[in-house]
Amino acid sequence: MGTDRPASGAANGPANGAANGPAGPRYERIVDELRQRIVSGELAPGDRVPSTRQITQRWGVAMATATKVLTELRRAGLVRAVPGVGTVVEPRPGTGSAPRAGAPQPRPAGLARPARATGTPPPSGALTLERIVATAVAVADTEGLAALSMRRVAADLGVATMSLYRHVADKDALLTHMMDTAFAEHPLPGTPPPGWRAPLELSSRLLWEHFRRHPWLAPALSMTRPQLIVSALPFSEWVLQALHSHGLDLDTAFTTQLTLFNHARAIAMNLETEREAEADTGLDSEEWMDGQEPALLDILTGGRFPALSEVARAGYDLDLDALFEFGLQRLLDGLAPLLATPPAT
Known part of the structure; x- marks a missing residue:
């Protein structure tokens, strides 16, 4: 049991035969419909698209067909999978209307999105701890902790690796600064609500x-x-x-x-x-x-x-x-x- 298993026997009965027969036209029609909803803006960047389970329910197709639909949309660069969330619409080129790949969304209700460090400081800027940490956070956000190293951060900043050590002792210290920066982005309010x-x-x-x-x-x-x-x-x-x-x-x-x-x-x-x-x-x-x-x-x-x-x-x-x-x-x-x-x- 994971995400999006078929919700009823309908997807495993006659619909399976239909999907395995004239599956091409059915599959293409679903892809075209979802593509049109994305292009028209009905499904905005960051919105969840129907899951495989929802596709099987709505269009009466087999799970394999539903999976093929989402795979085709991903290959077209229209959607991407977000761990723990599902498949969401990718931002259109040049819009800047959604976070970079790997950033989780949607967000819990009632919490505003604070500004995010981009990790792309101006080339002429002096090397500071803040620039190092912002770049490291951007690497970890986009590619995960496995991609984070002092050498990688230095490369993204366009500086020698050894120059980082004038500002941070080692990778463990850098990680502590990164975590401190992450929690500081959105602090608790000054006054708590009543009760416990x-x-x-x-x-x-x-x-x-x-x-x-x-x-x-x-x-x-x-x-x-x-x-x-x-x-x-x-x-x-x-x-x-x-x-x-x-x-x-x-x-x-x-x-x-x-x-x-x-x-x-x-x-x-x-x-x-x-x-x-x-x-x-x-x-x-x-x-x-x-x-x-x-x-x-x-x-x-x-x-x-x-x-x-x-x-x-x-x-x-x-x-x-x-x-x-x-x-x-x-x-x-x-x-x-x-x-x-x-x-x-």
Whole structure:
């Protein structure tokens, strides 16, 4: 079970025969319709296009045909796959209306997009720590942590590698600066909302937002050997203040803060690993799951896993944003009984 499995038997019945017979015209008509919606602006840059599951439902075609539709749109440069999100419309040349490839979207509701470092400083500018960090963030955002090195950053800046060491001690120090910059892009507001739940929801969603914007950020952070990231400290302080002021002791409050942090981080780890897997295999998550589906269905036909079989037949759309929000609400629900005491003075 991954993303976009067929939701009904219709896609596996007569439609399969139609797709395998006059599949060409049907497949081309779907591609043409989606292309027209993109060109006309009905589907704007960054918008999600129908998933393979949605295509099978709407047009009554087989999963293989739906996959071929999205593959053709990607080959035409009209769409791209975003880990954990789905297939979205690429920006039209010269519009600058969407982030570069690899930047996750869409964004959680209610959070504005802060300005993004481009990593392309003016050639005549002096080499500074800020320029080095901005360039390193751009490399990691676009190509992942595996592509990040002092030599690569120096090459993008057009300077000698050794010149970077006058501003940053080593790659680990550079990574700490990058994380500090990432968290500083969109800080928590000066005044938290009232109560305890609203502040925890806001801080957790903003943390998730940072992980979404920078897929490398979650795997770069460590809980057992935490880096000194000054701009991230307000997240801990915010949660501690909200919980302690409502009767929770600081030790339990800090445990709660770590639990919420690791909930967001654990889900966000999939963003970078999926990007690496797609680069290694040339397949997005939907295409990979299509290749695994026959083996999975063969295992499930034995009747040992009736619940899993039902999920596979119904189809399941993996939405990381929805998964994060569901887990967040259940964690806060479980925390509520501990806070059924009057606020501390």
